[in-house]
Amino acid sequence: KRGTRWGLSIYLSIYLSLSEPLDIPGGDRQSPIDIVVRKSVFDPQLRPLKVQYDPRTCQQIWNNGYSFLVEYDDTTDKSTLKGGPLEDQFRLCQFHFHWGENNAWGSEHSIDRRLYPAELHLVHWNSDKYSLFEEAVIEENGLAVIAVFLKIGKRHEGLQKLVDALPAVRHKDSVVEFTKFDPACLLPEKIDDYWTYAGSLTTPPLTEAVTWIVMKQHIEVSHDQVGGRYLCENFVFLKHVHDSTTVNTNYQ
């Protein structure tokens, strides 16, 4: 049975920083992007998401000093995302997590002002329109990001392989080979249950750069998996390339 698909008729301005991280944990954190459930609107135009990931495209984990990114080979259309709100095909290039200093908060998005302990971002770029991530990120309709909330609960078998690999990338600039990881294992059961909205660049030319697809179902990870020294340290202190800060939120 297919879940309901909802679209948000809200327009969120997202500032994309490709150079410097904008905030540090415990510092001047901007308001998270809030999804107001009662204002989300069912959109019958939305189709099922088509996620096709090839674990063989998984290449490495890179600690860039702000985050650790699990990077995928995006030179071909082997790991792709289409359908849902997307007109084009998008290629998976990396995924990463946002994590807070404690379990009370950490997610980028919130649902009716409620934050989750952590949030996974699977980053894809439009390979129908563009030839490189770097090109897509500054152009219209360039990126599609799947967001999945994480809660503390049952042990996540899929995540464990990543947890085990993290000590090797605990230092800035370290890269470790990491292969055959299927990111689909980090998706919730009902991937057709999502909110979607267009995020834009707040700097000229104000193009709609990011289509956000926020999963309604969360996944669970055990305290043991995230409470471990390395994961926790990494999640807390590292940020990543597309840190988003809500500069202006307009609810229609």
Ligand SMILES: [Zn+2]
């Ligand atoms: Zn992110």
